[in-house]
Amino acid sequence: DSGVTQTPKHLITATGQRVTLRCSPRSGDLSVYWYQQSLDQGLQFLIQYYNGEERAKGNILERFSAQQFPDLHSELNLSSLELGDSALYFCASSVDGASGETQYFGPGTRLLVL
Amino acid sequence: AQSVAQPEDQVNVAEGNPLTVKCTYSVSGNPYLFWYVQYPNRGLQFLLKYITGDNLVKGSYGFEAEFNKSQTSFHLKKPSALVSDSALYFCAVRDVMDSNYQLIWGAGTKLIIKP
Numbered sequence: 001d002s003g004v005t006q007t008p009k010h011l012i013t014a015t016g017q018r019v020t021l022r023c024s025p026r027s028g029d030l031s032v033y034w035y036q037q038s039l040d041q042g043l044q045f046l047i048q049y050y051n052g053e054e055r056a057k058g059n060i061l062e063r064f065s066a067q068q069f070p071d072l073h074s075e076l077n078l079s080s081l082e083l084g085d086s087a088l089y090f091c092a093s094s095v096d097g098a099s100g101e102t103q104y105f106g107p108g109t110r111l112l113v114l
Numbered sequence: 115a116q117s118v119a120q121p122e123d124q125v126n127v128a129e130g131n132p133l134t135v136k137c138t139y140s141v142s143g144n145p146y147l148f149w150y151v152q153y154p155n156r157g158l159q160f161l162l163k164y165i166t167g168d169n170l171v172k173g174s175y176g177f178e179a180e181f182n183k184s185q186t187s188f189h190l191k192k193p194s195a196l197v198s199d200s201a202l203y204f205c206a207v208r209d210v211m212d213s214n215y216q217l218i219w220g221a222g223t224k225l226i227i228k229p
Contacts, residue, residue: 002157031215042219042220042222043204043219045216045217045219048215048216056216058216090158092158098215099146099208099210099212099215100146100163100165100208100210102148102160102163103160104160105158105159106157107156108157
């Protein structure tokens with residue numbers, strides 16, 4: 001158990017809908033990362049937050065947004081969902097996001113868009 | 115630009131034999147290198163990392179990796195494979211001097227250990 005929690009574990013929804021994925025980092029970690037893992041594209045970095053502020057942005061679609069709250073938990077919002085958004089979404093956390101730090105991953109949320 | 119390559123989609127090894135999962139990278143400066151493992155329907159678990167110092171890094175579950183700067187490689191190894199090592203393995207790299215904190219990930223290598 002990495003100490004990173006994600007809810008829900010599974011999510012089934014329809015195209016055009018909006019969902020929110022939640023992540024709680026390890027105790028003491030200030031930095032949160034979101035990743036998307038699909039079968040054909042491997043692990044894609046979406047976005048990183050550090051202590052409530054956006055720090056780095058990867059291949060995140062405009063339909064997706066995220067935030068980190070004062071208690072350091074983070075939410076990833078996915079809207080106008082498309083079939084191609086079906087994937088595993090992982091959250092990871094680290095102490096402060098410095099270069100050599102280890103990221104610890106949560107168990108993921110499996111999203112299925114029908 | 116930073117990049118990382120895992121040249122083998124799948125590696126098959128007999129139980130008890132040594133295993134190697136390959137990773138090569140490209141960065142402008144010096145690298146931070148990581149190996150993670152993903153078991154079916156699970157999140158990624160950290161195995162080991164190279165930051166600086168000894169080129170041979172030892173990690174969890176008996177795995178080790180050797181940093182080779184001249185060959186820009188960071189291959190994952192284990193002297194004697196177990197069936198339970200069967201999983202998906204990811205290599206990741208970050209340039210030490212890069213102000214973007216993003217890790218660059220390899221495509222993953224599926225390791226199959228046969229009894």
